[in-house]
């Protein structure tokens with residue numbers, strides 16, 4: 001899922017300082033699952049924003065709502081029922097949601113309430129970790145299913161680097177060296193010979209280095 | 223005239239059961255300050271961040287959350303959940319440059335009300351020292 005976390009309240013209070021009526025808009029997708037921007041977080045943020053305005057000696061009206069998703073046109077259309085009732089939208093969706101509102105409703109002022117951090121998963125409650133960087137040319141079939149792009153500090157393809165110590169990455173003792181894990185995993189699978197092959201220099205255009213990416217599925221377009 | 227804060231106690235049913243069985247007069251005799259209001263929830267686990275924030279929106283100067291001792295919660299995890307939510311609200315207050323100690327968590331033995339009264343008193347003294355909530359009249 002896409003993992004996000006709420007921005008500091010004072011930053012959001014500052015963004016909306018010119019608005020007297022705000023639509024605080026959550027998303028029922030990833031940000032609900034990682035408890036950053038679902039209905040519950042919407043209620044908390046709306047209350048905090050009202051308090052932030054009270055602290056300035058003013059009054060803020062809020063509408064609290066959550067869309068099924070903010071990354072599909074048909075769900076964004078649901079916003080129209082509040083037309084004229086708000087001066088600005090504070091979106092608690094990931095950056096995709098904020099961009100979608102900005103794209104599809106050019107006249108609407110929309111602000112991000114969360115920092116969109118990474119694609120990750122939660123192996124223990126309340127803790128998320130990055131697993132994939134969306135590089136557009138997946139190599140997990142070569143690395144035992146462990147991602148060297150997202151999980152190696154240098155995104156190496158022929159690791160480990162010289163900084164790998166006792167299974168830990170040189171950037172921090174709490175960070176496992178994913179290349180050590182890739183070697184261990186392939187050895188366990190009896191496939192360590194695969195690692196003798198040198199991975200060629202990679203073409204990073206698929207990873208966004210060639211500009212914004214787009215996927216078109218002719219079988220689905222109408 | 224010196225400042226008398228509005229203190230809202232938000233507590234779980236089990237920690238407040240005995241104290242709420244008493245009359246107002248009895249509570250005053252036990253030392254519970256008059257400016258303290260008790261709000262009872264079914265369990266610490268039902269005390270959400272929004273309940274604490276709502277108290278501030280409605281004019282509280284300080285909020286005191288009381289639930290069972292962490293390992294003796296009637297509903298297992300309720301008190302620990304409440305403590306985490308109190309922490310989340312304290313962080314948010316700090317982000318808004320408001321004293322985090324305007325919200326405090328107390329995990330007390332069930333039904334043992336002298337401690338309950340002490341918690342309310344401690345909160346009352348602390349918040350009286352801070353002065354009125356900055357959320358009231360723009361902190362002026």
Ligand code: SF4
Pocket residue numbers: 131132133134135136137138139140147148149150
């Ligand atoms: S190799 Fe690329 S697509 Fe595959 S998991 Fe890593 S970042 Fe994601």
Ligand code: SF4
Pocket residue numbers: 151152153154155156159160161162163164165168169170171176177178179180
């Ligand atoms: S120590 Fe391991 S994970 Fe860290 S940068 Fe080097 S190869 Fe990558």
